[in-house]
Amino acid sequence: MGPEKMKEIITDVLKDVDVVIGYKQGFDKLHATPCFINKAEQIEEIIWSPVCVQNLASFLPSLKAKKVGVVVKGCDSRTIVQYMQEGLIDRSKVVVVGIPCTGVVSVKKVLDKVNHQPIEDVVFEADGAILVKTPAGETKLSLADVSPDKCSTCLYPTPVVYDHLAAEPIKSVKAPEDVYKDVEEFEGKSLEERKVYWEKEFDRCIRCYACRNACPMCVCQDSCIAESRDPHWISQKSNLSEKFMFHMIHSIHLAGRCVECGECERVCPMGIPVNALKKKLNHDMKALYNYEPGVNPEDKPPMYTFSVEEKKIEEHKL
Amino acid sequence: MSEIAPKELRIVGFLCNWCSYGGADTAGVSRFRQPTDLRIIRVPCSGRVDPLFIVKALLNGADGVLVSGCHPRDCHYTDGNFYARRRLEMLKQLLPYLGIDEKRFHYTWISASEGQRWQKTVTDFTNQIHKLGPLHSTTEAHSGS
Ligand code: SF4
Ligand code: SF4
Numbered sequence: 524m525g526p527e528k529m530k531e532i533i534t535d536v537l538k539d540v541d542v543v544i545g546y547k548q549g550f551d552k553l554h555a556t557p558c559f560i561n562k563a564e565q566i567e568e569i570i571w572s573p574v575c576v577q578n579l580a581s582f583l584p585s586l587k588a589k590k591v592g593v594v595v596k597g598c599d600s601r602t603i604v605q606y607m608q609e610g611l612i613d614r615s616k617v618v619v620v621g622i623p624c625t626g627v628v629s630v631k632k633v634l635d636k637v638n639h640q641p642i643e644d645v646v647f648e649a650d651g652a653i654l655v656k657t658p659a660g661e662t663k664l665s666l667a668d669v670s671p672d673k674c675s676t677c678l679y680p681t682p683v684v685y686d687h688l689a690a691e692p693i694k695s696v697k698a699p700e701d702v703y704k705d706v707e708e709f710e711g712k713s714l715e716e717r718k719v720y721w722e723k724e725f726d727r728c729i730r731c732y733a734c735r736n737a738c739p740m741c742v743c744q745d746s747c748i749a750e751s752r753d754p755h756w757i758s759q760k761s762n763l764s765e766k767f768m769f770h771m772i773h774s775i776h777l778a779g780r781c782v783e784c785g786e787c788e789r790v791c792p793m794g795i796p797v798n799a800l801k802k803k804l805n806h807d808m809k810a811l812y813n814y815e816p817g818v819n820p821e822d823k824p825p826m827y828t829f830s831v832e833e834k835k836i837e838e839h840k841l
Numbered sequence: 842m843s844e845i846a847p848k849e850l851r852i853v854g855f856l857c858n859w860c861s862y863g864g865a866d867t868a869g870v871s872r873f874r875q876p877t878d879l880r881i882i883r884v885p886c887s888g889r890v891d892p893l894f895i896v897k898a899l900l901n902g903a904d905g906v907l908v909s910g911c912h913p914r915d916c917h918y919t920d921g922n923f924y925a926r927r928r929l930e931m932l933k934q935l936l937p938y939l940g941i942d943e944k945r946f947h948y949t950w951i952s953a954s955e956g957q958r959w960q961k962t963v964t965d966f967t968n969q970i971h972k973l974g975p976l977h978s979t980t981e982a983h984s985g986s
Pocket of ligand 2: 727728729730787790797
């Protein structure tokens with residue numbers, strides 16, 4: 524799964540776009556960082572490995588005026604489909620370089636395994652093993668043990684939309700019914716247990732808004748109602764009800780739009796399961812409207828439309 | 842009103858201008874007895890009710906929230922209540938996931954002529970909230986904004 528084929532494709536793509544967004548190595552071998560390529564000599568910087576965690580599709584709405592090439596994994600590709608559904612990009616101005624993906628790492632999980640030692644080298648072996656070198660020695664990990672949760676139920680390892688594919692397509696071996704198992708399990712808890720759980724999680728939130736900033740579907744960015752003073756939805760007070768309210772804003776604005784890329788959870792410095800409420804909403808959207816975000820460009824997000832006779836919504840009695 | 846506990850609870854009602862607010866008015870003009878825990882906020886249309894209004898109310902001191910609009914197909918703006926139905930149902934299913942009893946939130950459709958239906962809805966919902974009791978303990982700091 525070397526980047527050679529990808530570099531070839533990008534060399535071609537670069538001829539008729541303004542910029543190509545890919546990955547290059549960050550400050551150490553465990554970190555990749557997005558790179559914006561507009562000159563052929565930059566192509567050598569491009570990397571592809573399981574440390575390429577960021578969802579690069581997130582940059583597309585802000586680059587709408589340009590013709591852009593973008594490297595996407597299977598999960599990231601759903602963002603593009605969702606943007607198409609919502610009219611947030613002009614598909615004819617985007618060239619999608621898809622990478623069939625067998626899973627990425629969670630940088631946090633790897634660092635935990637090596638006791639947060641400085642990283643000297645990271646090598647990915649063909650059998651899925653990862654060798655991490657630190658001053659304390661070499662640690663052998665398996666990709667499955669240090670992958671983010673989203674990889675364990677990924678149904679779309681091959682991008683759902685692409686113009687070029689950098690490797691042979693991969694079929695998912697995961698069961699669709701497992702995707703929302705965590706949601707269903709949580710629903711088995713009592714009301715009180717659930718309340719205590721969320722209060723404990725949200726109480727840690729420092730409202731840095733990293734989750735919102737990283738979210739590809741949080742397209743309002745600086746106009747976010749979490750920060751506006753008029754209307755003043757939430758104050759600057761650091762109490763639980765304000766934090767709770769912020770998470771309700773993020774969740775409800777994502778209802779039936781979250782592509783489950785997991786960026787929100789990846790960037791949270793407090794380890795809050797930010798994606799969990801959106802997964803619950805997606806679970807309901809599937810049950811109510813048989814809708815799954817970011818899969819079919821022809822679909823309409825369920826909150827953007829209605830049926831006169833809603834088959835699955837029953838009147839609530841008092 | 843004997844079934845209602847003497848202490849009032851805080852219930853917020855979002856009613857659309859064209860049907861449900863009219864229905865509440867009809868009930869008032871007809872002098873139907875109603876519990877007095879409900880504070881009504883008139884909105885142009887049930888489609889104006891952002892689910893976050895309901896969350897905000899519940900987080901900041903309300904013990905229950907009632908939303909009522911025109912019957913489906915009778916919306917003054919043609920399809921506002923169709924959108925509302927999807928949003929409100931979404932919230933109805935989300936609340937229990939957060940540990941908030943979904944019985945604290947009810948949405949329904951009442952026309953301007955249905956004074957009796959309004960009376961019954963308010964009475965039943967108020968009773969339901971009284972059965973659940975206050976959402977916030979008095980010591981909790983829910984000072985809001
Ligand atoms: S809420 Fe989280 S998982 Fe969903 S689209 Fe936004 S960043 Fe991705
Ligand atoms: S990234 Fe984490 S700490 Fe920051 S606002 Fe989001 S949930 Fe809160």
